[in-house]
Amino acid sequence: MSLTDDRAALDQWYTLGALQDFPAGAEVPSRLLGEDLTVRRLTDDVEVRAAGRALPVRTDYGHLWTSFGTPERDLFELPESREPDRRWIHCGPVRVRASGLRLVENFLDLAHFPYVHTDILGSEAHPEVARYEVEQRRDVDELWATKCEFYQPKAAAASDEGQISKYMYRVVSPFNVMLYKTPPTAPDRWDVIALFVQPADEAVSVAHAFMLVIDLTSTDAELSAFQQMIFVQDKIVLENQRPSLLPLQPGRETPTRADLSSVLYRRWLKEKQLRFGTEPRTDLQSTDLPHA
């Protein structure tokens, strides 16, 4: 496989990992959108090259970002990164044999909590997803799901008891997503948990989970272990989902009312004419095809 020709995918920012994953002086191989890359960290600068060409680089939010194309916007805003009492937790790259879009969609889903994260993020006695709201914010080109609530036996590393967690979800680009969630110890603020997906190939992704949390008691190891546990519970489900590429063709998968955010996400991907990581469609006339 070689670099995709999908314009919508090329013109985006992608993370290649936390800056701390790239030791100074070392040359680290990576992969993005079907193409091999090399990352070289100099003392202050980071250089990303693919096929002899230097790619643009950003180092916001403790991560290394790059793009093959010309992103329409700069990187998303993350005001919480400027709050001094936040703990920054990098959970490390985890490779998943699934489309990155599947990872994002799974991250947006509340309904699987009782069944995949049993007795942690949900309980089988409380499976109902209450009505929530979704919107496409056209000024920033982001998707938001708000007013989400879910009963959680163990909402976070610091939880001693169950709680009704409030959630907001925010999709800032097709492969980058985050959620805001009630911290057990600071009910008036929001923890931020981000999932930055590096789509290596159409059906192979590297997930970079990153947290900006309010927690005075847990160790870094406990915070990271909690998030890794949750993510690896998802990984086994994601790797067994078929088709492994995200279907955008009507009728291939049937959403329910709980899947409002997924419906909006798929509609948004179609609007962008994104193809990388999606199942090839057979319902379009050749003149309608995004690459035609």
Add this chain to the structure above:
Amino acid sequence: MPKLYDYVLSGSCYKVRLLLSLLGIAYETQAVDFFPGREHKRPEFLALNPLGQLPVFEDAGLVLRDAQAILCHLANTYDASGQWLPRDVRFGSVMMWLSFAGGELMAISGARMIAMLNYAGDLAALQAKARAALRLLDDHLADRAQAGGLWLVGATPTIADIAMFPYVALSHDAGIGHEDYPAINLWQRQVRKLPGFVGMPGVPDYF
């Protein structure tokens, strides 16, 4: 209270968590940031285990490393029935399979770190070693099933079964499915039925 230095995604720590749960032993854990923090290679941890490996288990002044050794200690100390570590003719066979679980089968662990956590190494070579180990195990369990046996050694589960289960069950993470190992699948179902069984992330629930 006994204390386990633990990493949630470690199959070797899971060996210990599983036997602790089956024996109903209360214990505390201390999370070690194995990945991505590599806390097990820092001086404070190396003072506990100079090999820089998980798990480490503290119990009544003892500081033990090596999952297999810890399983022996737990069975020896807490299992009055002697079932988990039989001191009769079965002892040698239990030790033999215990050694295999901590030896040849660990190719799955190596392959899993490369496939899942981006570690450097020769994935194809480790997968081949892992498949050879699973083949040998499946043949043994098929022989046992032919003779009416459900477990690796003798008529009851032993610590050999507990040492073996985690990396067999986690082989998907290493890119190795279970479809070629029918006797292993039968045996995995027996392990899951044990009272007090606990899983871990990555161990499939759909058996």
